[in-house]
Structure formats: C-alpha cells, structure tokens
Amino acid sequence: MCAKVFVTGVAGFLGSHLSERLLGQGHQVVGIDNFLGGYRDNVPADVKFHEADACDFEKMKTLLKGMEVVYHCAASPHEGLSVFSPNLVTLHTYNSTVAVTSAAIFAGARRIVFCSSMARYGEQPKLPFTEDMTPLPIDPYGIAKYAAEMAIQSLSKAHGIEYTHAIPHNIIGTRQKYDDPYRNVASIMINLMLQGRQPIIYGDGEQKRAFSFVDDVVDPLLKMGFDRSVVGEAINVGPDEEYTCVSINELARKVAVLIGFKNLKPVYVADRPMEVKMAYCSAEKARRLLGYRTSTNLDDGLVKMVEWIRRRGTKPFEYHLPLELITDRTPATWKDRLF
Numbered sequence: 001m002c003a004k005v006f007v008t009g010v011a012g013f014l015g016s017h018l019s020e021r022l023l024g025q026g027h028q029v030v031g032i033d034n035f036l037g038g039y040r041d042n043v044p045a046d047v048k049f050h051e052a053d054a055c056d057f058e059k060m061k062t063l064l065k066g067m068e069v070v071y072h073c074a075a076s077p078h079e080g081l082s083v084f085s086p087n088l089v090t091l092h093t094y095n096s097t098v099a100v101t102s103a104a105i106f107a108g109a110r111r112i113v114f115c116s117s118m119a120r121y122g123e124q125p126k127l128p129f130t131e132d133m134t135p136l137p138i139d140p141y142g143i144a145k146y147a148a149e150m151a152i153q154s155l156s157k158a159h160g161i162e163y164t165h166a167i168p169h170n171i172i173g174t175r176q177k178y179d180d181p182y183r184n185v186a187s188i189m190i191n192l193m194l195q196g197r198q199p200i201i202y203g204d205g206e207q208k209r210a211f212s213f214v215d216d217v218v219d220p221l222l223k224m225g226f227d228r229s230v231v232g233e234a235i236n237v238g239p240d241e242e243y244t245c246v247s248i249n250e251l252a253r254k255v256a257v258l259i260g261f262k263n264l265k266p267v268y269v270a271d272r273p274m275e276v277k278m279a280y281c282s283a284e285k286a287r288r289l290l291g292y293r294t295s296t297n298l299d300d301g302l303v304k305m306v307e308w309i310r311r312r313g314t315k316p317f318e319y320h321l322p323l324e325l326i327t328d329r330t331p332a333t334w335k336d337r338l339f
C-alpha cells in the first residue's frame with residue numbers, strides 16, 4: 001500500500017538513497033534538508049523538496065500535515081567533532097528529533113523511524129553490541145542519539161505514535177559527502193588518495209569498524225516504516241560477518257589497492273579523544289525481524305564509491321562547521337586544517 005512519507009535529511013547520503021527507493025515502491029515522498037551536510041544534487045527529482053530546518057517545530061507542523069510515515073535521517077552525525085562542537089551536534093541530533101517527533105504527533109502521523117547510531121552503545125564490556133545491552137554512550141553525539149531515542153519512546157508512550165529505532169554502523173556508498181573533514185573515513189581516504197595525497201590516520205589505526213554498504217541499510221529501513229513486527233523495537237542494522245570488520249589501517253590498504261595508489265605511507269596523528277577502539281554490532285535481531293542479509297561486501301562497496309568520486313572529481317575539504325572548543329586536545333587535522 002502506498003503512503004505519504006516524510007524524510008528529513010533528504011539531501012544527505014542515507015536520506016537520498018532511502019527516498020529514491022521509497023519513490024520506486026510508489027510512495028509519495030516529501031523531504032526536507034537544511035544543507036548542514038549533504039549535496040543539493042542528491043535530492044531525487046520526484047521528492048517534493050523543502051529547504052527547512054528540522055529544529056523548526058512550527059515549520060515541521062505545517063510540512064508534516066497529512067504525512068503517514070516519518071523517517072528522521074537528519075542529524076549532525078559528527079561523532080568525533082561532537083567532543084569539540086557539542087552544541088552544534090546536540091542541536092541537530094537531539095533537538096531536531098524532539099521537534100520532528102512532536103510535529104509528527106501533532107500532524108497525526110502513524111509512525112516515526114529514527115536513525116540512531118551505534119555510537120549509543122559507547123564502550124561495552126562485550127562485543128558484538130546487542131540491542132539488550134544498556135547504552136553507555138561516551139561522546140555528545142552518542143549521548144544525543146540515545147537521548148533522542150528515549151524522547152521518542154516517552155512521546156510515543158504518551159501520545160501513541162508508533163516508532164522504530166534503526167541503529168546503523170558505519171555506512172559507505174555513493175552520495176556520501178567526501179569533502180567533509182569531520183567524518184566519513186572511507187570517503188576522506190578516497191578523496192585524499194585520488195589527489196595523490198597520503199591518508200591521515202588517528203592513533204595507531206588499529207581501531208576496528210564494520211562497514212555496511214548503503215543498499216544493505218536501506219532495505220531494512222524500508223521495512224521498518226511499514227512492518228507491524230518492528231513497532232517499539234531498536235534494531236542494529238549492518239553486517240556482523242567477520243570479514244566486514246576491518247581496522248582503519250586495513251581500510252587504507254584496501255583503498256590504496258583499488259585506486260592504484262603507490263607508496264602508501266599513512267600520516268599518523270594523535271588519537272581522537274573519546275574514540276571507541278572496537279565497535280561492531282550483532283545483526284541477529286535484524287535477521288530475525290527484517291530478514292537482514294549482507295549483499296554487498298566491503299571491497300565491492302569501496303569500488304562503487306571510488307568510481308563515483310572519480311566521476312564527480314576530487315574536492316578540497318570544506319571546513320564548514322564551527323569548532324566550538326579549541327584546546328590542546330582538538331585534533332590538528334581540524335585546528336590546522338591538515339586535510
């Protein structure tokens with residue numbers, strides 16, 4: 001059955017792919033973005049687009065009129081930066097969620113799907129992260145995501161709107177902003193190496209992450225908007241097969257091979273404060289409730305990204321967000337604009 005669907009962050013990486021697939025399924029999509037991130041040409045042509053800020057409750061009330069399902073993808077998903085720009089990240093990650101959720105309730109929407117983040121788990125005594133673990137976020141971004149989840153739960157209990165929390169890992173794919181110096185490690189490496197420049201790695205590069213290809217995140221997200229079985233659930237979205245989990249050093253080696261970048265000698269800079277060493281999630285619940293499976297592995301996903309960035313052309317990094325706290329702990333990559 002086709003529905004009227006509202007997508008926040010539609011010019012972003014995930015929001016644009018999700019909207020395209022929703023349109024393909026016959027849904028009507030209204031989308032908003034304020035261009036804190038994303039690219040204007042990411043917005044699919046058939047989306048009814050409004051340039052608007054998700055934090056603007058009055059505007060959200062108007063735009064959400066008649067909408068049935070809401071996907072809240074907009075955020076400032078800058079985990080590392082959140083330690084140095086906590087106000088910016090909290091505003092666009094937590095406050096925007098409260099504004100969109102309450103506007104969705106006001107407008108009578110049936111369901112909200114919230115894009116949370118693996119950052120909500122923080123440092124856990126055990127790996128992989130499972131949904132029954134008590135979240136222990138350690139940075140303002142993870143705290144904002146977990147607080148946003150709790151705000152949605154509370155408002156849902158009081159007002160009856162259905163919700164599902166998606167908990168993605170690190171996602172890769174086309175349309176990801178690759179000139180943002182504050183996030184998206186794979187995109188940054190590709191942009192640098194295509195310019196003939198060495199990648200810059202925080203710490204010893206042995207921190208490990210599991211990467212998902214964007215299509216493998218969009219499939220479960222689509223179901224989360226419509227399936228009965230996922231109401232009130234928080235579900236990890238991403239692969240848990242061993243080969244998808246790599247260190248940042250391994251990631252640099254993979255990108256170098258794909259690009260044909262000779263003489264890889266990463267530049268190592270100080271650790272980023274509060275960076276979690278090991279982070280990966282179990283996909284067991286997603287398999288059970290959503291039929292989740294990994295269809296694109298890391299290497300194939302990286303090939304697609306490299307091709308896309310090559311086609312668009314490399315870009316200089318854009319230091320587009322304010323650094324609120326400049327101290328001796330602020331990474332030189334940002335303070336001294338090393339990228």
Ligand SMILES: NC(=O)c1ccc[n+]([C@@H]2O[C@H](COP(=O)([O-])OP(=O)(O)OC[C@H]3O[C@@H](n4cnc5c(N)ncnc54)[C@H](O)[C@@H]3O)[C@@H](O)[C@H]2O)c1
Nearest residue numbers: 009012013014034035036037038053054074075077170171
């Ligand atoms: N990409 C990942 O690896 C990843 C991993 C886990 C969770 N997530 C979550 O998934 C969602 C999408 O992430 P993404 O990678 O597509 O990020 P993105 O930055 O590409 O997209 C987010 C979009 O939201 C917009 N936006 C930000 N604040 C806004 C506001 N106040 N009003 C309107 N628009 C606003 C930005 O301009 C951007 O286009 C985010 O909520 C993020 O926290 C992403």
